[in-house]
Amino acid sequence: MTLDVLLLAGAVVVIAAIISVRVAHRSGLPSLLLFLGFGLLLGDAGLGIPFSDPGLAKDVGFLALAVILAEGGLTTNWRHVRRSVPLALILATVGVAVSILAVAVPVRFLLGVDTVTALIIGAVLAPTDAAAVFSVLRRLPLPARLTGTLEAESGFNDAPTVLAVVLLSSAAHEMPDLGTFLLETGAELGIGAAVGLAVGPAGAYALRRIALPVSGLYPIAVLALTLLSYAGGALLHGSGFLAIYLTALILGNSNLPHRATTRGFAEGTAWLAQIGLFVMLGLLASPEEMTSALAPGLIAGTVMVVVARPLAVFSSSVLGQVFRQGWVPWREQAFLSWAGLRGAIPIVLATIPWAAGVEGSKDIFNEVFVIVIVFTLVQGPTLPLAARLLKVGSPGEAHELEVEAAPLEELNANLLQVTVPLGSQLHGVEIFELRLPRDAQVTLVVRDGRPFVPAETTRIRADDQLLLVTTAATREQVEHRLRAVSRRGKLAGWYGERGLE
Numbered sequence: 001m002t003l004d005v006l007l008l009a010g011a012v013v014v015i016a017a018i019i020s021v022r023v024a025h026r027s028g029l030p031s032l033l034l035f036l037g038f039g040l041l042l043g044d045a046g047l048g049i050p051f052s053d054p055g056l057a058k059d060v061g062f063l064a065l066a067v068i069l070a071e072g073g074l075t076t077n078w079r080h081v082r083r084s085v086p087l088a089l090i091l092a093t094v095g096v097a098v099s100i101l102a103v104a105v106p107v108r109f110l111l112g113v114d115t116v117t118a119l120i121i122g123a124v125l126a127p128t129d130a131a132a133v134f135s136v137l138r139r140l141p142l143p144a145r146l147t148g149t150l151e152a153e154s155g156f157n158d159a160p161t162v163l164a165v166v167l168l169s170s171a172a173h174e175m176p177d178l179g180t181f182l183l184e185t186g187a188e189l190g191i192g193a194a195v196g197l198a199v200g201p202a203g204a205y206a207l208r209r210i211a212l213p214v215s216g217l218y219p220i221a222v223l224a225l226t227l228l229s230y231a232g233g234a235l236l237h238g239s240g241f242l243a244i245y246l247t248a249l250i251l252g253n254s255n256l257p258h259r260a261t262t263r264g265f266a267e268g269t270a271w272l273a274q275i276g277l278f279v280m281l282g283l284l285a286s287p288e289e290m291t292s293a294l295a296p297g298l299i300a301g302t303v304m305v306v307v308a309r310p311l312a313v314f315s316s317s318v319l320g321q322v323f324r325q326g327w328v329p330w331r332e333q334a335f336l337s338w339a340g341l342r343g344a345i346p347i348v349l350a351t352i353p354w355a356a357g358v359e360g361s362k363d364i365f366n367e368v369f370v371i372v373i374v375f376t377l378v379q380g381p382t383l384p385l386a387a388r389l390l391k392v393g394s395p396g397e398a399h400e401l402e403v404e405a406a407p408l409e410e411l412n413a414n415l416l417q418v419t420v421p422l423g424s425q426l427h428g429v430e431i432f433e434l435r436l437p438r439d440a441q442v443t444l445v446v447r448d449g450r451p452f453v454p455a456e457t458t459r460i461r462a463d464d465q466l467l468l469v470t471t472a473a474t475r476e477q478v479e480h481r482l483r484a485v486s487r488r489g490k491l492a493g494w495y496g497e498r499g500l501e
Contacts, residue, residue: 040285041282051280054284061277064348066241067270067273068273070244070270071269071270073155073251073252074226075263080148081144081152084145084149085152087320088152090316091313093157095315096312098315102122102303102312103300107300117359120353121300126157126161127157127158127342127345128153129345132341132344132380133339142392150340158345160189162352163184163239164185170356187237189242190238195232196243197250199247200246204254218256220265222265226251230243290370297368297369341376341380347365350364412472415467415468416466418482420465425485426485427461431455432456436478440470442466445467446464447465482499
């Protein structure tokens with residue numbers, strides 16, 4: 001195939017995938033199912049495009065997952081997930097271990113496989129998928145505790161499960177002792193965390209103080225920093241996935257120039273990574289082999305959803321009390337169990353033993369493929385119903401105030417662009433009631449597409465766009481004041497609201 005034909009085919013697939021996102025959004029299905037369908041249509045069962053290289057699929061899958069994790073970290077609001085991080089970390093470590101064992105033991109006897117194969121199946125199915133969780137849960141009106149736990153868990157649990165699958169795939173040839181297994185896993189996670197916590201703050205510090213000539217360079221720089229963290233962590237024999245997620249989480253919650261633009265760029269890049277990843281995995285699958293994988297896949301998937309996931313959530317909740325995280329009510333535990341969506345990550349993980357030549361690994365891949373399709377069809381569309389039945393929904397809340405900043409190098413100042421969301425307490429506040437520092441000024445208001453220079457008594461309305469000029473020294477103070485008023489109104493200070501992120 002010539003380059004022109006490849007470009008044409010790729011463009012058609014991407015456009016068709018973008019159109020299908022609308023269908024997935026209306027139906028409540030994660031879009032991964034439609035993307036996988038495109039891959040199956042292009043593969044052996046459809047147009048006959050050959051692809052059967054699990055090693056290449058694993059490498060491309062790791063790169064795509066790194067980009068998806070970077071987008072997840074960049075778009076996660078630390079203020080919303082901060083209180084949920086301890087429970088999410090327990091779910092991503094202890095919960096993963098419980099899931100692996102809770103799947104492996106029944107599968108070992110129900111499917112008649114050896115111990116290592118059963119453990120590999122458990123490890124492959126253990127992690128929740130960041131792309132599936134982000135795409136479905138962010139549309140549901142859930143309390144911050146639930147969404148924060150699920151988002152943070154899906155971001156953190158990729159790292160330990162990748163290590164577990166890699167080590168177990170090696171154990172198929174030579175079984176290490178438990179102490180060595182835990183030591184290697186702990187060391188890789190520690191190195192990955194250290195890299196992420198080093199690159200993130202350093203990158204944020206540099207980007208805040210370097211005025212790039214073109215605004216479009218900021219998103220590219222942020223994405224490059226996250227990939228630098230991933231590659232650096234991997235080269236130091238650490239967890240690149242943990243490194244990239246921590247770096248992205250820090251950068252996404254720092255006061256960077258053009259932060260909203262950066263997040264939009266990251267979302268677009270992650271969508272492209274998802275499309276490419278799922279289409280490739282669909283190409284790798286062979287539909288004619290799925291028939292024999294249907295029964296064992298349904299057995300393993302049912303054990304995962306009905307037994308392992310609830311047990312992991314319950315044990316993590318019990319352990320959370322030890323660390324004074326409070327008891328998770330049973331309704332929330334039930335929802336956390338049902339909302340543990342599987343997606344691309346289990347299928348990508350299934351390519352690791354396949355690429356390593358583990359006996360029976362192709363069967364594992366086929367079974368996991370069946371599990372992801374069937375249980376995504378069952379769980380994804382029913383999450384809104386589950387939230388209503390379990391009464392864990394949260395009434396609609398105003399969206400957080402987004403502040404877009406661009407540096408004015410010659411003036412040592414910043415131009416802030418603020419869009420007033422619906423439900424914001426900024427609605428009805430007069431300009432002078434904002435009580436901004438002397439070095440800050442609302443210079444322009446854009447309302448219904450028309451700009452005008454406001455007076456001191458101009459009342460702000462929802463959907464207004466405000467342009468403010470502030471010195472670099474007072475920018476943070478201005479942002480805090482705007483967020484405080486957006487949350488609690490012009491008397492925010494009386495309520496103790498400081499507008500912190």
